[in-house]
Amino acid sequence: MMNPQILLARRPQGAPVPEDFRLVETPLPDPGQGEVLVRHRFLSLDPYQRGRMDDAKSYAAPVAVGGVMECQAVGQVAASSDARFREGDWVLGGFGWQGFSVRPAQSLIPIDPQEAPPSTALGVLGMPGLTAWVGLEDIGEPKPGETLVVSAASGAVGQVVGQLGKIRGARVVGIAGGAEKCAFVKDVLGLHAAIDHRGDLDAQLDAACPDGIDVYWENVGGAVQAAVFPRFRDFGRMVMCGMIAQYNTAAGADAKGAMAGPNLGPVVRKRLRIQGFIVSDSGWKRYGRFRTEMLGHIKAGRVQWREDVAKGLANAPAAFIGMLEGRNFGKQIVALD
């Protein structure tokens, strides 16, 4: 049996290009005793995967050149040699950018498709949702009446941050790129205001946050960070989740090559806290609590989500490249046939 796979063909120089990936077919063994064959249905594309393409010191090992690109995915059991799983069962795992996996049964996380659509295990009920929840619990802690600003507000993490912030009683302002995303942020997610980062950031922030900002959720870095930073109120918190605008250069410069961050003088005077986190450090231990809370919000209609679904494994590289450029609209997924 042949398995289609996307390999890391070479390490990107700056922004990834299609030639950095290679589609191959490799033979797949039958599942041995205690193993399960999984047919992947949805792959999750996430910004952290850009980091895995570089051979740089980080919190996780890089993908080897010639290795399968890493990702979480949901799939259905196609053949099982373990009593715990039957054909057709939905499962979640770190399956990678490929069509099938053979895995030990105990490494698979079962998914109940009656509870929520299986793809939500990659989004609002999965790693991006948990990331939003953990960062607000541990660092952001928005309080009723406070102003929370979230960048990449229509993205996988951002859309959950905004809505959880609203549920906590904060005034939430979402930053997104373009009129369509801003309309989604305002009308579907129901945030208090939307800001288009392609417009005049300063003027829009002045209008949307006249009293300053208590919590900023950082997904992007670069020019958005520079505009937000001076607007913190005393005791402001900056939740450092990602800086996607700066991922495509080894040195972490933004698109214009700027290396600098904000002057940290106000951190003392305003008693600011700037804190980074990685959800895998402590997030999964709290997954049960998160899931219960989030399912409650979903069932009550308090949380909406949007997915951007690319079709077919061969289109994963283009979807990934587009996501790094902000061309996705919602949680980026690849649906396999």
Added chain:
Amino acid sequence: MMNPQILLARRPQGAPVPEDFRLVETPLPDPGQGEVLVRHRFLSLDPYQRGRMDDAKSYAAPVAVGGVMECQAVGQVAASSDARFREGDWVLGGFGWQGFSVRPAQSLIPIDPQEAPPSTALGVLGMPGLTAWVGLEDIGEPKPGETLVVSAASGAVGQVVGQLGKIRGARVVGIAGGAEKCAFVKDVLGLHAAIDHRGDLDAQLDAACPDGIDVYWENVGGAVQAAVFPRFRDFGRMVMCGMIAQYNTAAGADAKGAMAGPNLGPVVRKRLRIQGFIVSDSGWKRYGRFRTEMLGHIKAGRVQWREDVAKGLANAPAAFIGMLEGRNFGKQIVALD
């Protein structure tokens, strides 16, 4: 009775100059019922007083032009109309840059000169010592075996930070300006290494912190911050106490006019925490606990301190200007006759 006072003559443009201050003599009333006349003996000069000279939004109101420069001071009761105080008693208060004060008795904090020299109420047992203790308790939290780097390590706050870090079991590296201060940091304070910021910072940091930095206590900003920041280990903490290198420009630029801070990309990847604090927010509530602990260290000979004593009120402006340039060696005090 005439009272010598140093007034803020005008707001400084950049670094303060002598003409920004004015020495005057004004009449002082006799103490009324419940009031005490205090003859000031030691004035405390501290970097935060530079901020009070600007008419900028901050955590405390500025000194008015024509107003007495603010400071804490210790003095002795010269006349009392309150049963709680007798002539000769030592007291602490926010007395300002002047020779005498008439204050309500209940606003004065008694000092026991048998316990420690009265001037320590302005240093190791006072606001600077409490600042060091609070910042390590709340933000730095150095653990045994961790590497703590403190800038301005021979200064009022820095000398306490370094020694408390050592007592907590950290490997402490102090940064100071010049061979004499570095010798004090190493030999008198007993830190593990001293770095001269006038030399090659990168090479010295490489040698003193081969495995990186867990906690950085920021007193200075500018070039020292830029050199330290890339060396943080995962989960590093940056205690933002002050940025004296950047106080003399309204915009917070460093001496070379640079406005930029570090690129914050590593904050996510390394899960760093950068946090500012002001001791007056919550520090004084814990003063009793701090004092008990610090007195224990002093009596056991575990904590040393050094004062830089200028003589006479007229020399306060020059001492203050020198302190902002790093010319003081230890806690800056002005002794009055």
